Amino acid sequence: NKQVKERRRLARHPARAIPELVATGPGQVYTWDITKLPGPVKGKYFDAYVMIDIYSRYIVGVKVHPAxxxxxxxxxxxxxxSIHGTPQVVHGDRGTSMTSKTIAALLSDLEVTKSHSRPRVSNDNPYSESWFKTLKFAPVFPERFGNLGDARRFMNTFVEGYNHSHRHTGIGLNTPADVYYGLAAGKAAERTATLATARARNPERFSTNLDPKILATPDAAWINKPPATIQAELAA
Structure with missing residues (x-):
């Protein structure tokens, strides 16, 4: 009976709810994941633990360990x-560490909502996935790390540069640090004033009478924005 088989299949593999998370400011929703860093020889890896504030894209936590x-x-x-404050939500995929009782107990004790991706759906953790691509496709990313110390030093340096120097298109070409620490609006005003001064002094250098567009920081950062919300925004 096809209906019986289908019910059995659903019982063994129940549908997972789509995680729908939104952050309207820094410190609300963190995502985290673990990625492999190539060690000194083939088959040897170090594990990089990375936690991201999704609103600002700021890397709030990074550690490298042997396993x-x-x-x-x-x-x-x-x-x-302890450094950045406790978020409202921590989101991760369904890896062994992410679904462990250790992490569940910690977040429960801190009254933090624990969220997970659906099985085998990488788009449910887009901020971590995207950042790992940024890391591993960077020209400075080495083919191998000589030892654990090298891997730790590299990650700390890379994260520092990313947080404070990388101008991210998803946050109005601001740096993650500027958005995380609330400096983006002030710096945008400074850029606007600088452009106005430049136009007044040398109007012939500007091709139109319109001011150059300065990208705004988004009002919210989403994981799986609901279709109804998208439609409402398009209609507005």
Missing amino acids: ESAVLAAEMMRETF
């Missing part, structure tokens, strides 16, 4: 929260 461990992940979270 993946829920205990080490929990230590990274505690340190991150």
Whole structure:
């Protein structure tokens, strides 16, 4: 009976709810993931634990360890929260550490909502996935790391540069640090004033009478924005 088989299939593989998360400011929603860094020889890897504030794209936590461990992940979270504050939501995929009892207990104790991607749906954790691509496709990313210390130094330096120097198109060409620390609006006003002064002094250098467009910081950052919200925004 096809209906019976279908019910059995659904019982074994129940549909997972689509995670729908929104941050309207820094410190509300963090995503995290773990990626492999190539070690000194083939088959040897180090594990980089990275936590991101989705509104600003600011890397709030980064650690590199010889292996993946829920205990080490929990230590990274505690340190991150002690520095940047405790978020409302922490989102991750369904990896072993992400779904561990250790992480679940920590977030429960801190009254943080725990969110997960659906199985095998990478788009449910887009901020972490995108950042890992930025990392590994960077010209400075090495073919291999000589040792754990090299990997740690590289990651710390890369994250520092990304947070404070990388101008991200998703946040109005601001740096993650400027958005995270609330400096973006002031710097946008400074750029507007600078452009106005330049136009007044040398109008012939500008091809139109319109001021150059300065990208705005988005009002919200989403994971899986609901279709109804998208339609409402288009209609507005």
